[in-house]
Amino acid sequence: MEVSKILQEHEPVLLKDFISLSAPIKGCWIDGTFGAGGYSRALLQNGACQVLAIDKDSTTKTFFKILQNEYGDKVKFYNQSFADMGKNNEINSRNDICGVVLDLGVSSMHLDNPHRGFSFKKSGPLDMRMGNQPGPTASEIINLCSEATLADLIFFYGQERKAKKIANRIVTERKKRKISTTMELAQIIRAIVPKNFNKDPATRTFQAIRIAVNNELKDLSRALTCAEKIIIKGGIIAVVTFHSIEDKIVKDFGKIMSGNTSSNNRYSPPTSKTCASLIPLNKRPIVATANEIERNKRARSAKLRVYKKVSDCPSGLLTSMQFPEVELGI
Ligand SMILES: C[S@@+](CC[C@H](N)C(=O)[O-])C[C@H]1O[C@@H](n2cnc3c(N)ncnc32)[C@H](O)[C@@H]1O
Missing domain, CATH: 3.40.50.150 (Vaccinia Virus protein VP39)
Incomplete structure (x- = not known):
């Protein structure tokens, strides 16, 4: 555009x-x-x-x-x-x-350009990098991470209850062939997560992978x-x-x-x-x-x-700012 x-x-x-x-x-x-x-x-x-x-x-x-x-x-x-x-x-x-x-998050320019790999509506390479960082790309995460890591990542970053099943299906499918496109990934997820009126079943998993790719x-x-x-x-x-x-x-x-x-x-x-x-x-x-x-x-x-x-009060220990962190191991 x-x-x-x-x-x-x-x-x-x-x-x-x-x-x-x-x-x-x-x-x-x-x-x-x-x-x-x-x-x-x-x-x-x-x-x-x-x-x-x-x-x-x-x-x-x-x-x-x-x-x-x-x-x-x-x-x-x-x-x-x-x-x-x-x-x-x-x-x-x-x-x-x-x-x-x-x-925060992705822009409509990211979502509208299938080559950036953020969209589950249009097919594109599994990339999802917002910046010029060398990696990992979404493809590397999907094709190289262990099943347990994928399950954790999809569960914690996507809050997806079917995380284990999705991770298992991804690993089964990638043994047959490399998962290369956003559409291939979206189809794998759609076969597991039930349809919902408001949200595409792939939404949560795509969010999870994007969060991991972009830290x-x-x-x-x-x-x-x-x-x-x-x-x-x-x-x-x-x-x-x-x-x-x-x-x-x-x-x-x-x-x-x-x-x-x-x-x-x-x-x-x-x-x-x-x-x-x-x-x-x-x-x-x-x-x-x-x-x-x-x-x-x-x-x-x-x-x-x-x-x-309101003041320049010195920082305390910021240990309560907790969030899930999944080691990719790749
Ligand atoms: C939702 S869009 C912002 C839209 C903007 N407020 C506007 O009015 O056009 C988010 C933007 O933040 C950028 N972004 C996301 N994470 C970032 C980060 N860690 N550092 C710098 N930019 C980031 C993305 O590349 C994207 O362009």
Whole structure:
């Protein structure tokens, strides 16, 4: 699809809610998930002086150039993972970052391009890498991981109850021939998971493989910890998540940083800050209205959480930010 058409049709999820909860928007912001630039553009239109845009997918540079033509030096682009924003010298040397926003997951550009291997609706190579990382690809995971690893991965990252059966069928099928395309994988899953009106049976397994390929959970936890250090007092961290594992990481992070976790065991080390460094600006996560979901199906699972930094209180031990981690062993 043409770039101008993508931009015309692109509706960033929960954008208005993000802007109104984060108001007044000012100073320099980091948009850690630039995509087609919808959030960056809205930040600039609503008071940000500068946006440092990050995306691990280098193809998003095309959209960045359009924004740069309009805003010049007010926008900068870094092709890297948001997990490494603290390692970026230009970003790290700044002491005026007023906000960090992450609108997680894949973009519609990823899903619409079958060659990227994210879609179970169109056939393409089993790839699923968002960035330029060497590997592993989805194909390597599907064809090389042990049956037990596949089952764990599909269960923990996809929350798929039929994980063991799917893993077993994948291993049986790959003995006959290499599983090479998204369609082949989707058919294997569809033969096991019953049909559901709302969701393709392959959704959860595809989510699981994508999370593993892109190291999504660890990257999110690293980015949140770094964002809290990077922003000034009064600054904002806003995150849009698309599934419950991501949302739990953000929620736990918010609890820890607001000194809101209690240890069950008085002998265990402290797991939260001794004083709050962040406060949540919304008690419950913001979800999309029925109207937004009707216009944009992707919005149906989106949740927005926004936090404000209230002090520079030193970090406690962040042991409660727990999430499932599956060793790939390949
Ligand atoms: C849902 S899209 C963002 C859409 C964007 N907010 C907009 O308005 O166009 C998510 C983007 O984040 C990028 N992304 C995902 N994980 C990332 C990571 N760890 N580091 C940097 N970019 C990441 C993806 O490549 C994708 O372009």
